[in-house]
Amino acid sequence: AAAKITIDPAFTVGPVRRRTFGAFVEHLGRCVYTGIFEPEHPKADEDGFRADVLELTRELGVSTVRYPGGNFVSGYRWEDGVGPVEQRPARLDLAWHSTDPNLVGVDEFAKWSVKAGVEPMMAVNLGTRGTQEALDLLEYCNIDGGTAFSDQRKSNGSENGYGIKMWCLGNEMDGPWQIGHKNALEYGRLAADTARGMRMIDPDLELVVCGSSSPGMDTFGEWERVVLTETYELVDLISAHQYFEDFGDLQEHLAAGYKMESFIADIVSHIDHVKSVKKSAKQVNISFDEWNVWHGSRAESKAPGGKDWPVAPVLLEDRYTVADAVVVGDLLITLLRNTDRVHSASLAQLVNVIAPIMTEPGGRAWKQTTFHPFALTSRHAAGTVLQLAVESPLVSGGKTADFAALSAVATFDAEAGEAVVFAANRSATDALTLDAAVAGLGNVRVIEAVTYANKDPYWQATADDSTSVLPADNVTVKADGGRLTAELPAVSWSMIRLA
Ligand code: AHR
Structure with a gap:
């Protein structure tokens, strides 16, 4: 989706x-x-x-x-x-x-x-x-x-x-x-x-x-x-x-x-x-x-x-x-x-x-x-919180009526010239393809993109193993010509930094 x-x-x-x-x-x-x-x-x-x-x-x-x-x-x-x-x-x-x-x-x-x-x-x-x-x-x-x-x-x-x-x-x-x-x-x-x-x-x-x-x-x-x-x-x-x-x-x-x-x-x-x-x-x-x-x-x-x-x-x-x-x-x-x-x-x-x-x-x-x-x-997250225009497929969570699969916010630090997008894919089953219009930010490139997700979303850290599932680079994230695209797996949280 x-x-x-x-x-x-x-x-x-x-x-x-x-x-x-x-x-x-x-x-x-x-x-x-x-x-x-x-x-x-x-x-x-x-x-x-x-x-x-x-x-x-x-x-x-x-x-x-x-x-x-x-x-x-x-x-x-x-x-x-x-x-x-x-x-x-x-x-x-x-x-x-x-x-x-x-x-x-x-x-x-x-x-x-x-x-x-x-x-x-x-x-x-x-x-x-x-x-x-x-x-x-x-x-x-x-x-x-x-x-x-x-x-x-x-x-x-x-x-x-x-x-x-x-x-x-x-x-x-x-x-x-x-x-x-x-x-x-x-x-x-x-x-x-x-x-x-x-x-x-x-x-x-x-x-x-x-x-x-x-x-x-x-x-x-x-x-x-x-x-x-x-x-x-x-x-x-x-x-x-x-x-x-x-x-x-x-x-x-x-x-x-x-x-x-x-x-x-x-x-x-x-x-x-x-x-x-x-x-x-x-x-x-x-x-x-x-x-x-x-x-x-x-x-x-x-x-x-x-x-x-x-x-x-x-x-x-x-x-x-x-x-x-x-x-x-x-x-x-x-x-x-x-x-x-x-x-x-x-x-x-x-x-x-x-x-x-x-x-x-x-x-x-x-x-x-x-x-x-x-x-x-x-x-x-730094500077100003931006108001995003979001169009997202809906998911239905049992008791909860349809809600947007994508939940996102962006912050913009004018002094540092850096924008950061934080995004959660709240679908339990479907990946999302994110297509973001970012021309307003100027000619930006991706300086860091990480996603936290796991094949088994029920994986838990323990005292013995708190590091085998960590936020990892998301290599699908690209910014080019005023467009940012990314694959966001089901049940995932991501951070994309642009400058
Ligand atoms: O955070 C645990 C408890 O949750 C707090 O003591 C109370 O304020 C709330 O009910």
């Missing part, structure tokens, strides 16, 4: 935002303990952080990292995680039925962020706690000194405030599983009070109010309307969370990007409805701060129970296939394509827990399949 696109730098969507390439570190399973932090590991640095994980985090090209949760944050006392380590209490983590030894807290995370070269994005607990504790944490983190909490931070070893800009006002407060779950009005009022206070400390914070945990929530839409009615002038972003599972139907799985696209469109209409009713000049946008493939029905996703409250249990340690990587690549394409309204995003999560980076306690760190499209997109 043939698909056509036209790429012209005259048609733009908005800037490529570094914050699109965020990730997430939650106190959950082995994400923190034996993930980013493992003092006994041979590669641990002087602060107990795994240097191999730091290196992979930098290679992944992560921009922001959201912390410390997730569901965890809704029962978290941030004070437990600061001060002399030997005096910190071990606490029950109700969200994941675990014990948290509190060896890592905000100071360690801030230090790790500097080493990883990422911007921290902090979440406050609006489940079991409220406005005052959020203000205390903000004071602890961002005030340089001269107050009780800022001086406490200094005496804990951090002379200067961390200057954390992005703050999440709780997590998934629409979810009945959330400790302190509230209805939209209760939550909207609490979020507004908290945001008002936080802005009194620093008017330039970027605040994220909780949107829906998934488009499938019964309250989706109405939740956004009520919460934004309470908070519109006080927040900058509303969160969106969405995970995708295979359920043994590959074609349906490949519809993930299409479903994310329609979720974004719906959220935009809910935001803009409130904006219009309020006659506001302000534009609230989206923080897509949890997204990924998550095979939630698998055994390792089940939290421990009963009297068992382990430290850092194996939880949500999904193993990803090449098909999952194609989905992740397409979800990133979708986020970029919506850069006008999606101003921040976080792949959930970074290490071990539904993650592109895996570790063995005391042993190796290795890359899952999903690492590759993320790292390549983060490294090469």
Whole structure:
């Protein structure tokens, strides 16, 4: 089948935002303990952080990292995680039925962020706690000194405030599983009070109010309307969370990007409805701060129970296939394509827990399949996101109505004179012949073309073999006389760089 696109730098969507390439570190399973932090590991640095994980985090090209949760944050006392380590209490983590030894807290995370070269994005607990504790944490983190909490931070070893800009006002407060779950009005009022206070400390914070945990929530839409009615002038972003599972139907799985696209469109209409009713000049946008493939029905996703409250249990340690990587690549394409309204995003999560980076306690760190499209997109998407004209055959994915087999986006870096096309072929069965009109870019040639696909789309990387299926040169890609042509195999993700 043939698909056509036209790429012209005259048609733009908005800037490529570094914050699109965020990730997430939650106190959950082995994400923190034996993930980013493992003092006994041979590669641990002087602060107990795994240097191999730091290196992979930098290679992944992560921009922001959201912390410390997730569901965890809704029962978290941030004070437990600061001060002399030997005096910190071990606490029950109700969200994941675990014990948290509190060896890592905000100071360690801030230090790790500097080493990883990422911007921290902090979440406050609006489940079991409220406005005052959020203000205390903000004071602890961002005030340089001269107050009780800022001086406490200094005496804990951090002379200067961390200057954390992005703050999440709780997590998934629409979810009945959330400790302190509230209805939209209760939550909207609490979020507004908290945001008002936080802005009194620093008017330039970027605040994220909780949107829906998934488009499938019964309250989706109405939740956004009520919460934004309470908070519109006080927040900058509303969160969106969405995970995708295979359920043994590959074609349906490949519809993930299409479903994310329609979720974004719906959220935009809910935001803009409130904006219009309020006659506001302000534009609230989206923080897509949890997204990924998550095979939630698998055994390792089940939290421990009963009297068992382990430290850092194996939880949500999904193993990803090449098909999952194609989905992740397409979800990133979708986020970029919506850069006008999606101003921040976080792949959930970074290490071990539904993650592109895996570790063995005391042993190796290795890359899952999903690492590759993320790292390549983060490294090469630059400048401006272009609006493409796309003509594609449709595929039908079981439950999902006809959707385009080709999902594509292009970025254009005028300074470097480089355009990059990112494309997913979402057909489970048919290759696509791509025919792109690129005359608008001038006389360009192909400087790199790679495709990620495999005869067996269910191939998974392991600690022993994480390299035998990698993105490989696509030798079919040609650019000549204002035309770019390429063969895109079924279930594939590609990146084509032109200059
Ligand atoms: O990322 C895993 C969990 O998914 C998070 O803790 C929660 O916010 C979401 O339900």
